Amino acid sequence: MAPVPIRTVGIIGTGVIGASWAALFLAKGLKVIVTDPAPGAEVKLRKYLQSHCSEVPNSHVSPEACLENLTFVNELDALLGKVDLIQENGPERLDFKRKLFAHLDENTPEHVLIASSSSGLPSSEFVTDCKKNPARILIGHPFNPPHLVPLVEVVPHPATGSEYVDAACQFYKSLDKEPVLVKQETPGFIANRLQAAVCAEAYSLISRGVVSAEDLDKTMTSGLGLRWALTGPIMTNTLGGGANFSHFMDHLGPALQGWLGDMEKHKFDFSPQQVDSVKDKVNDWVSQLDLKEIEANRDEALGKFVEDQQH
Amino acid sequence: MAPVPIRTVGIIGTGVIGASWAALFLAKGLKVIVTDPAPGAEVKLRKYLQSHCSEVPNSHVSPEACLENLTFVNELDALLGKVDLIQENGPERLDFKRKLFAHLDENTPEHVLIASSSSGLPSSEFVTDCKKNPARILIGHPFNPPHLVPLVEVVPHPATGSEYVDAACQFYKSLDKEPVLVKQETPGFIANRLQAAVCAEAYSLISRGVVSAEDLDKTMTSGLGLRWALTGPIMTNTLGGGANFSHFMDHLGPALQGWLGDMEKHKFDFSPQQVDSVKDKVNDWVSQLDLKEIEANRDEALGKFVEDQQH
Numbered sequence: 001m002a003p004v005p006i007r008t009v010g011i012i013g014t015g016v017i018g019a020s021w022a023a024l025f026l027a028k029g030l031k032v033i034v035t036d037p038a039p040g041a042e043v044k045l046r047k048y049l050q051s052h053c054s055e056v057p058n059s060h061v062s063p064e065a066c067l068e069n070l071t072f073v074n075e076l077d078a079l080l081g082k083v084d085l086i087q088e089n090g091p092e093r094l095d096f097k098r099k100l101f102a103h104l105d106e107n108t109p110e111h112v113l114i115a116s117s118s119s120g121l122p123s124s125e126f127v128t129d130c131k132k133n134p135a136r137i138l139i140g141h142p143f144n145p146p147h148l149v150p151l152v153e154v155v156p157h158p159a160t161g162s163e164y165v166d167a168a169c170q171f172y173k174s175l176d177k178e179p180v181l182v183k184q185e186t187p188g189f190i191a192n193r194l195q196a197a198v199c200a201e202a203y204s205l206i207s208r209g210v211v212s213a214e215d216l217d218k219t220m221t222s223g224l225g226l227r228w229a230l231t232g233p234i235m236t237n238t239l240g241g242g243a244n245f246s247h248f249m250d251h252l253g254p255a256l257q258g259w260l261g262d263m264e265k266h267k268f269d270f271s272p273q274q275v276d277s278v279k280d281k282v283n284d285w286v287s288q289l290d291l292k293e294i295e296a297n298r299d300e301a302l303g304k305f306v307e308d309q310q311h
Numbered sequence: 312m313a314p315v316p317i318r319t320v321g322i323i324g325t326g327v328i329g330a331s332w333a334a335l336f337l338a339k340g341l342k343v344i345v346t347d348p349a350p351g352a353e354v355k356l357r358k359y360l361q362s363h364c365s366e367v368p369n370s371h372v373s374p375e376a377c378l379e380n381l382t383f384v385n386e387l388d389a390l391l392g393k394v395d396l397i398q399e400n401g402p403e404r405l406d407f408k409r410k411l412f413a414h415l416d417e418n419t420p421e422h423v424l425i426a427s428s429s430s431g432l433p434s435s436e437f438v439t440d441c442k443k444n445p446a447r448i449l450i451g452h453p454f455n456p457p458h459l460v461p462l463v464e465v466v467p468h469p470a471t472g473s474e475y476v477d478a479a480c481q482f483y484k485s486l487d488k489e490p491v492l493v494k495q496e497t498p499g500f501i502a503n504r505l506q507a508a509v510c511a512e513a514y515s516l517i518s519r520g521v522v523s524a525e526d527l528d529k530t531m532t533s534g535l536g537l538r539w540a541l542t543g544p545i546m547t548n549t550l551g552g553g554a555n556f557s558h559f560m561d562h563l564g565p566a567l568q569g570w571l572g573d574m575e576k577h578k579f580d581f582s583p584q585q586v587d588s589v590k591d592k593v594n595d596w597v598s599q600l601d602l603k604e605i606e607a608n609r610d611e612a613l614g615k616f617v618e619d620q621q622h
Contacts, residue, residue, distance in 0.1 A: 120566065143534040143535075143538070144551065149533070149534055149537060149538065150533040150534070150537075151529070151530060151533045151534025151535075151537075153530070178529055178532075178533035178534075180522065180526035180527075180529050180530050181522070181523070181526055182521060182522055183520060183521055183522060183523075184519075184520070184521050186516070186521050186573070187569060187570050187573045188566075188569075188570035188573070190516060190521070190522050190526075190527065190530045191530050191534050191535050192566075192570055193512055193516070193570050193573075193574055194509050194512055194513065194530065194531070194535055195535060195544070196567045196570045196571050196574070197508040197509055197511070197512045197571075197574065198505050198508055198509060198544050199544050199548065199567060200508070200567070200571055201504055201505055201508045202505065202544045202545060205497070205501060205504070206545070208495075209494060209495070210493060210494055210495050210497050210501070211491065211492070211493055211494060211501050212492070212494075213545050215491035215492055215501075216491075216501065216543060216544070216545055217542070217543025217544065217545050217546050218462070218489055218491050218543065219462060219464070219491050219501045219502050219505065219543070220505070220539045220540075220543035220544055221489075221539065221540060221541065221542065221543050222460070222461040222462045222489035223454040223460055223461070223462030223489075223502050224454075224462075224502050224505055224506060224539070225536055225538075225539030225540040225541075225543065226460060226461075226462075226540045226613065226616065226617070227454070227460065227536075227609075227613070228531045228532065228535070228536025228539060228540070229531075229532060229536040229537045229539070229540035229616075230532065230536075230609045230612050230613060230616075231528070231532065231605065231609050232527060232528025232529065232530070232531035232532050232536065233506070233509050233510050233513045233527070233528065233531060234513060234517070234524050234527055234528050234593055234596075234597075235528050235597070235605065237510065238593070238597050238602065239602065239605070239606050239609075240455065243602040243603070243606070245590060245593045245594060245597060246590045246594065249586055249589070249590060253581060253586065255431065255499075255503075256507045256510060256511070256581075257581050258498060258499075259498050259499035259503055259504050259507045260507050260508075260511055262497070262498045262499070262504075263504055263507070263508065270564060270567075270568050275560055275564065278560070279556060279557045279560060282545055282549070282556045283556060283557065285545075286545075286546070286549050286556060291549065291550065291554040292554070294542065294546065294550070295550050295554070298538075298541045298542050298550075301541050301620075302537065302538070302541060305537065305540075305541075305616070306537070309612075
């Protein structure tokens with residue numbers, strides 16, 4: 001029951017994430033069949049694709065050709081027999097996903113890989129009613145916006161077949177994505193945990209008045225994040241230890257522990273008072289900014305950076 | 312007692328950080344007077360500068376002109392009367408720094424700003440024996456390598472004069488650096504705290520076998536870090552909340568708290584067992600890699616990225 005080459009992708013749900021996936025798949029030359037029950041979904045999606053397909057790094061398909069490869073169907077079942085892979089982007093509600101996945105499993109040929117973009121629910125919780133082949137179900141969690149950011153977290157549930165894990169990784173790689181394998185179902189997977197660690201300390205520093213929100217962000221964009229875009233935390237440690245991770249841990253581990261101890265003492269507690277204090281300080285700063293322009297500039301720089309890295 | 316324009320910088324200590332500062336100052340057209348008591352320090356520094364001055368983003372000074380602006384003196388006191396600012400990079404030992412700063416303060420004209428690159432010691436601890444003008448002493452902590460990474464953390468002690476804080480920020484900005492103001496002396500300042508938060512969770516995930524060291528790093532370089540190089544954690548939250556930070560906090564705060572709670576349960580404890588487990592897993596990966604090549608590629612990409620951003 002080896003997965004077949006993937007030429008046609010089914011997309012369920014065309015909100016922010018589903019629409020961005022569609023732009024990626026189309027810009028990489030795949031055929032896409034989409035469904036979304038929301039009123040006006042098709043018109044909205046076509047408009048989105050017209051302006052975003054061309055942003056996909058290293059795309060060689062014209063926006064017109066992209067749109068020719070798109071089929072919008074009103075009925076979910078109209079796509080289930082025709083696709084080689086499904087990328088699901090429905091609401092993050094357990095009862096909803098349980099029903100949806102039982103239906104998908106029952107009505108889709110057995111070999112078809114079914115990936116959920118879920119960031120919150122582990123798939124073991126929503127494959128419970130799948131009787132046919134739950135081994136082909138896993139999470140393929142993208143990072144916003146999926147058509148620009150290469151990361152995809154691939155998270156199997158304990159009964160996902162390794163051939164489907166391999167096939168999913170291979171599929172995402174074929175689109176110039178960077179799949180990472182999350183070997184155990186873990187709340188927040190990898191990226192959201194690392195992000196939460198940084199945010200909690202950032203909120204503490206800002207609410208305590210140690211640093212302004214603007215300067216906190218600058219610490220990341222002109223230092224830490226800049227370096228982490230090129231070498232991750234482990235490689236950065238290794239290079240910082242004179243090309244030796246063990247040396248880094250032995251010599252800087254105690255300093256790290258000291259900082260972590262102080263952070264523990266001043267831990268952000270998410271109380272209404274602390275949350276309001278961060279909101280006030282952040283809003284004082286961001287209310288002066290043109291956020292639409294910042295987002296557009298970021299996305300342009302993201303696409304350019306990814307394109308450069310892939311060359 | 313307003314600080315004067317800075318044309319000549321004194322550098323004390325030419326290890327990794329001091330040498331990189333020298334490359335930056337020279338490539339920006341400043342005169343630099345350097346001292347370091349280590350045997351062979353001058354030869355080593357000149358060799359470093361020959362290959363690294365030209366890497367400084369948006370430098371318009373030839374490597375030859377850079378070296379013409381360098382003076383190496385064997386005696387510390389020979390530079391103290393001739394410089395407009397001192398950037399100190401001595402050993403991170405409190406007794407050493409206390410004596411050094413008392414001597415610098417006593418023997419340097421009163422208006423001269425004295426910045427320490429210290430990453431570990433707050434300056435309030437080592438200005439204790441300064442009698443003349445401790446108000447002109449502060450920390451200017453760079454991020455490795457200083458000639459490429461724009462971030463400088465400016466950390467005054469409680470008695471640092473605000474005019475010196477302003478002058479330090481202005482000076483670093485004039486070199487295309489990005490100073491951030493740390494308003495209270497805090498262990499690890501900002502960047503090392505945020506980095507420690509990420510590393511602790513990374514070590515936990517790797518030692519528990521949730522993700523490989525390689526994939527942990529990939530999560531950063533192809534997702535989180537990539538985005539953070541362009542928008543910091545607070546702006547990323549704001550854009551993720553539909554251009555509304557309060558909306559983000561209200562809707563995603565509870566999810567963050569849930570992840571943080573799970574991270575707390577699996578907290579890396581720096582026990583020898585856990586440390587060894589991370590070392591083994593990291594070394595299995597990095598021992599296969601050409602680390603010199605990785606570092607050179609990173610530095611080249613860093614310089615290019617910073618140059619692009621500054622245009």
